[in-house]
Amino acid sequence: xxxxxxxxxxxxxxxxxxxxxxxxxxxxxxxxxxxxxxxxxxxxxxxxxxxxxxxxxxxxxxxxxxxxxxxxxxxxxxxxxxxxxxxxxxxxxxxxxxxxx
Numbered sequence: 001x002x003x004x005x006x007x008x009x010x011x012x013x014x015x016x017x018x019x020x021x022x023x024x025x026x027x028x029x030x031x032x033x034x035x036x037x038x039x040x041x042x043x044x045x046x047x048x049x050x051x052x053x054x055x056x057x058x059x060x061x062x063x064x065x066x067x068x069x070x071x072x073x074x075x076x077x078x079x080x081x082x083x084x085x086x087x088x089x090x091x092x093x094x095x096x097x098x099x100x101x
Contacts, residue, residue, distance in 0.1 A: 015030065033074075039071070040072045040073060040074045043068075043072055043086060046091050047072075047091065052091075053065075054068040057090045057091070061085050062085075071086075080097075
């Protein structure tokens with residue numbers, strides 16, 4: 001019985017093929033973009049879980065609905081101090097930060 005060669009590409013293989021190895025400028029830009037996208041999604045999920053609109057979250061934090069929308073939709077990068085304010089004052093949580101080498 002013959003077995004077929006797998007044509008499945010892992011995400012890591014795809015990124016290496018199209019963006020280069022880790023540590024290259026193009027790959028680093030991709031990875032940084034993903035982290036910003038992920039932050040926006042996490043904020044949006046937490047906001048929805050709390051039953052808040054973007055306007056309500058913005059009012060709690062002292063910013064605008066437009067700014068919250070831009071963060072959630074990866075249009076605007078968020079500063080760490082602003083992220084902390086959104087999470088702590090707006091969502092009642094806390095930010096955990098780790099560094100991986």
